[in-house]
Each structure stands twice: as structure tokens, then as C-alpha cells.
Amino acid sequence: MASRNFGRVAEIMTANMKFMLDKYTMEGSVPFDNDALPNESELRLWNLAQTTINNIKHNAVIMVNAGYSGDIGLILHGRISSVRTKWEGVDKITTINVLDSEDLSKREVTEIAFAKGTLASAIIKQMAGYIGLPVAQMTLNQDYRYQDGYTAKGKVTDIITEVCKDCGTSCFINQSKLYVRNLRSGADGVFALSPDTGLIGSPEYFEDNGIQGFKIQAQLQRRLTTASVINLTCREWSGKLHVRSGSHRFSNTGDFITEVEAIM
Structure with missing residues (x-):
């Protein structure tokens, strides 16, 4: 165990309330991946007062910071999709599901016709606006021009995915922001991961449709998320990897771990 990762810290914040790991019994699972469908996280808290539970509202903004003493950061920013409380023996457990999307009611459009010559970037920005997502990054391989126009109809996430595909570019939602970019491009910081910095066990090699990579487990590392760059050093392999999916728990x-699938 890396000595620098000492003193677990996690805090759940919503409606001017803060639940700290050292004061509340709680757990959480926060997934991330590289598609445009919002991810759903699950948070569980034990034995909250009923008045507190009543203030945890559907569609309210909720955030989670996590890490270690002196080094914490945001791992979840989304909106509450459901809240339910049940008894298990003497314990009252409140489960909060969180969707990484700003407004679930605006995830479909009836029909929007874009004029001839409209650029893909304009469509993506407008569609992102319908689900309330700021565009954090947009780096298109090609800003495709729809010479005959374009008709947007149906699920907004499907429309965004289709337009990005026309541009030869990936897209994903992360911490309530839309990213339009390839996993292997961008100015992401490089995280050096080794047994000294939190690597757990041996990375597991995989090959998926010609794509090679490793499944990696580490002590919870808030810097690792979709498109993060890992400089891996271990007995099995050393080199640069790009995170495509994973979860914090x-x-x-x-x-108190982060698991990722990272590709070469």
C-alpha cells in the first residue's frame, strides 16, 4: 500500500448538506465510460434522520468528492434520479441514484430541421443545450458539413452519437459535461501509476476487436476517469494507456478503489 494514500476522505453534497465519510456510514459506486449515455451512480447512506432524507430531492444537483487526506477532488457531479429508503434489520439505508445528466425531461426532441450546409459542431452544441450539458471539450476529426441539411429526431444522446460518428469522433458525458474528442487525443494530464502510487495487484491484459489494453485496479484515484492518460509501470508491462471506462468505489x-479499462 502506498503510504501517501493515507486517510480516506469522501463527502456527498446536496441541498446545502454535506455527508462526510468520518461522520456517516456510507458507500458509493461511480461509473464512467466513453459513450453519450449518462452513467448512473449509486450512493448509500445509513441511518439518516427523516427530516434529512426529506431534503434529498429528485433532480437536485449532487456532488461527491473523494481521495485521501490532503488530496481530494470531484468524482461525481450530476442530478438525483431516485431516492429510496428501506430498513435492513436495525439499519435504515437510504439509496440515492445519480444520473450524469442535467435534465432528464429534455432527452428527446420531436423534430428539428437544420438548414443545408449546417456544420456538425453546430448541431452537437444545440443538442447538448437540450439536455443542459456544457460542452467541456470539442475536438472533431472532421467538422462534417451536411450539404443537404440534417433532421434531428428522437433521443438527444443518439443524435449526438450519430453526428459525432459522421465526424469520426467519440463523445461521452462525464461529471455533467459533454466531451467530443478521441480518447487518445487531448491535453490530459498524465498520471504515473505504479505499485508505489497505488496500483493494486497485476493488470489484466485484454484484446477487444483489435484494441489492446489492460484492466487495472488501484487505490481510489480521483484523477482517473474517461480519457485520462496513465503512464503504467509494473512488472507485467510499462507504457502509456488511455482510460476508456471504469468506476470509483x-x-x-x-x-476504496478505482478500476479502469485502459487501451494502448
Whole structure:
């Protein structure tokens, strides 16, 4: 275990309330990936007062910071999709599901006709506006021009995915922001991962439709998310990898880890 990762810290914040790992029994699972469908996280808190539960509202903004003493950061920013509470023996457990999307009610459009010659970037920006997502990055391989115009109809995430495909570019939602870019491009910071910096066990090699990579487990690392760059150093392999999916998991005494699939 890397000595620098000492003192677990996690905090859940919503409606001017803050739930700290050292004061509440809680756990969470926060997934991330490289498609335009919002990810759903699950947070669980034990034995909250009923008045507190009543203030955790559907569609309210919720954020989670996590890390270690002196080094914490945001791992989740989204809106609450459901809240439910049930008893398990003597414990009252409140489960909060969080969708990485700003407004679930605006995820479909009836029909929008774009004029001849409209650029893909304009369509993507307008569609992102319908689901309330700021565009954090947009680097298109080709800003495709629709010479005959374009008709947007149906699920907004499907429309964005289709337009990005025409541009030969990936897109994904992360922490309530839209990213339009390839995983292997961009000015992402490089995180050096080794047994000294939190690597757990041996990375597992995989090959998927010609894409090679490793499944990696590490102590919870808030810097790792979709499109993060890992400079991996271990007995099995050393080199640069690009994260395409994974999850953060935290709890008081159980898992406090980040798992990723990273490609070469």
C-alpha cells in the first residue's frame, strides 16, 4: 500500500448538506465510460434522520468528492434520479441514484430541421443545450458539413452519437459535461501509476476487436476517469494507456478503489 494514500476522505453534497465519510456510514459506486449515455451512480447512506432524507430531492444537483487526506477532488457531479429508503434489520439505508445528466425531461426532441450546409459542431452544441450539458471539450476529426441539411429526431444522446460518428469522433458525458474528442487525443494530464502510487495487484491484459489494453485496479484515484492518460509501470508491462471506462468505489471500511479499462 502506498503510504501517501493515507486517510480516506469522501463527502456527498446536496441541498446545502454535506455527508462526510468520518461522520456517516456510507458507500458509493461511480461509473464512467466513453459513450453519450449518462452513467448512473449509486450512493448509500445509513441511518439518516427523516427530516434529512426529506431534503434529498429528485433532480437536485449532487456532488461527491473523494481521495485521501490532503488530496481530494470531484468524482461525481450530476442530478438525483431516485431516492429510496428501506430498513435492513436495525439499519435504515437510504439509496440515492445519480444520473450524469442535467435534465432528464429534455432527452428527446420531436423534430428539428437544420438548414443545408449546417456544420456538425453546430448541431452537437444545440443538442447538448437540450439536455443542459456544457460542452467541456470539442475536438472533431472532421467538422462534417451536411450539404443537404440534417433532421434531428428522437433521443438527444443518439443524435449526438450519430453526428459525432459522421465526424469520426467519440463523445461521452462525464461529471455533467459533454466531451467530443478521441480518447487518445487531448491535453490530459498524465498520471504515473505504479505499485508505489497505488496500483493494486497485476493488470489484466485484454484484446477487444483489435484494441489492446489492460484492466487495472488501484487505490481510489480521483484523477482517473474517461480519457485520462496513465503512464503504467509494473512488472507485467510499462507504457502509456488511455482510460476508456471504469468506476470509483468507496466505503468506510470496505472498497476504496478505482478500476479502469485502459487501451494502448
